[in-house]
Amino acid sequence: MGASGRGESNRPTIALSLVEPERSEIDAALIEAGFDTIPLAADASIAEAFGPATKALVAVVDVLGDPANAVARVNEARIGRPGQLSVLFLADGEELDGLVAAGFDDSDEIVLRPCSVEALRWRIEAMAIRVQVPVGQGGDSVLATGHVDADWTAPAPVYAVFNPKGGVGKTTIATNLAAVLQMRRGMQVLLLDADTVTGHVGLSLGMAGGRSAAESWVDEDAGYGHETLLDLSEEHSSGIRVVALSNNPLSHSALKADRVADAIAEARNSFDAIVVDLHPSYSEVNQAVFAIADRILVPVTPDLPAMRAAIQLKEVAIEIGVRDRLAMIINRANSGVTVADMEETVGLSAIAHIRSAGLHFVWSANSGKTLIDKFPKHPVAMDFEHLAERLLTAPAGATVPERPRETGSLLKNLFGRKAISEA
Numbered sequence: 001m002g003a004s005g006r007g008e009s010n011r012p013t014i015a016l017s018l019v020e021p022e023r024s025e026i027d028a029a030l031i032e033a034g035f036d037t038i039p040l041a042a043d044a045s046i047a048e049a050f051g052p053a054t055k056a057l058v059a060v061v062d063v064l065g066d067p068a069n070a071v072a073r074v075n076e077a078r079i080g081r082p083g084q085l086s087v088l089f090l091a092d093g094e095e096l097d098g099l100v101a102a103g104f105d106d107s108d109e110i111v112l113r114p115c116s117v118e119a120l121r122w123r124i125e126a127m128a129i130r131v132q133v134p135v136g137q138g139g140d141s142v143l144a145t146g147h148v149d150a151d152w153t154a155p156a157p158v159y160a161v162f163n164p165k166g167g168v169g170k171t172t173i174a175t176n177l178a179a180v181l182q183m184r185r186g187m188q189v190l191l192l193d194a195d196t197v198t199g200h201v202g203l204s205l206g207m208a209g210g211r212s213a214a215e216s217w218v219d220e221d222a223g224y225g226h227e228t229l230l231d232l233s234e235e236h237s238s239g240i241r242v243v244a245l246s247n248n249p250l251s252h253s254a255l256k257a258d259r260v261a262d263a264i265a266e267a268r269n270s271f272d273a274i275v276v277d278l279h280p281s282y283s284e285v286n287q288a289v290f291a292i293a294d295r296i297l298v299p300v301t302p303d304l305p306a307m308r309a310a311i312q313l314k315e316v317a318i319e320i321g322v323r324d325r326l327a328m329i330i331n332r333a334n335s336g337v338t339v340a341d342m343e344e345t346v347g348l349s350a351i352a353h354i355r356s357a358g359l360h361f362v363w364s365a366n367s368g369k370t371l372i373d374k375f376p377k378h379p380v381a382m383d384f385e386h387l388a389e390r391l392l393t394a395p396a397g398a399t400v401p402e403r404p405r406e407t408g409s410l411l412k413n414l415f416g417r418k419a420i421s422e423a
Contacts (some may be wrong), residue, residue: 008238013054014128015037015058017044018090023042025117027039030124033258056084060087060088063090087109088108088127092115108124111350118320119319120271125258125292129265129292155265157273157391158264158294158295159274159292159295162280164299168306171277176370176372178240187271188241188271191240192229192342201242204365205242205365211245211410212246213232213243214246214248214255237368257283257288260288276289287320288323299329299330301335302333302335310348328351330344335356354380354383354384357375360380372384
């Protein structure tokens with residue numbers, strides 16, 4: 001059994017029922033991340049991982065070409081242990097129907113091969129956080145340095161706004177989504193500027209740069225007290241609480257991926273919703289946020305680079321196991337390319353579309369407001385209302401159609417020029 005050296009902890013133990021060398025590689029990564037692990041033979045009984053003091057177990061189970069047996073081993077381990085076992089099945093695409101037929105629990109997760117060790121680690125970290133934030137329970141939150149150790153109330157949803165291409169309206173979507181949730185849905189919203197290089201959420205809202213999470217964590221490491229994202233946040237005139245991960249792109253030493261994820265998870269007890277504006281990169285911090293996000297909102301504009309970036313993101317999301325959380329938002333939707341054509345080209349369904357508002361966004365930013373509170377009757381405000389409605393009522397994980405024919409030909413048809421190949 002791997003030892004994290006943390007002593008008594010509420011963190012779940014991770015059982016690894018995998019083949020070698022995969023089991024050893026994942027085991028080493030999790031031990032390095034501070035987890036207690038129990039390596040098992042690939043076909044071993046999951047029940048044997050439970051001990052007298054086991055409070056919660058996350059089991060990573062290789063389907064091994066036999067979905068019925070994998071589900072049976074999990075069901076056996078759950079007998080007499082309600083709510084103690086969370087499962088991540090590692091499967092090939094052709095094994096999905098077998099898992100459904102075998103009756104796997106809807107609360108369990110599935111990661112499809114091929115999948116990297118790092119991607120699996122982040123997915124397991126996210127599951128471990130969710131295990132510690134059970135729906136319907138109360139209690140005071142207690143954060144152990146670097147990791148969540150808490151039983152909390154129902155967690156607020158986390159909406160990460162991301163596209164690997166800049167200039168697609170990421171910050172505009174994030175700030176106005178936060179505003180519509182706050183002002184028209186009566187929710188207490190945290191808006192986190194996690195673009196640690198070019199982030200300007202505070203600037204676009206007319207707010208002076210407050211104390212960042214990175215600054216706080218440097219002080220905490222020096223022996224000062226712990227500050228939550230709620231403690232660090234400042235209130236905008238709309239009521240949104242705003243905080244930045246960092247105000248200086250050259251001072252990121254305290255921005256460890258697991259620390260960022262834990263801080264967001266901790267904040268889920270203090271807010272009704274969390275909106276995260278991410279930097280356009282596949283950094284470890286971003287991957288950690290992907291892993292705990294309920295939805296990854298992907299703004300896409302009707303232009304070739306933005307659409308190609310979204311196609312790339314979809315492929316990366318499959319590799320890191322978060323494909324089911326992607327939701328495309330078509331921004332500047334009244335620009336001549338139809339919603340149907342963009343959905344077909346990118347291979348993602350649009351959860352909402354946001355029309356172009358011309359200079360109204362500029363005028364709003366110049367006055368330190370969002371469009372929602374500067375121009376509440378503008379048609380685009382209704383677009384954000386629709387987005388909020390979809391997010392609050394549509395479950396994550398809905399089936400999204402794949403693009404039905406070659407992307408290159410579609411891009412050529414849409415833009416009337418030779419498209420770059422996907423390779």
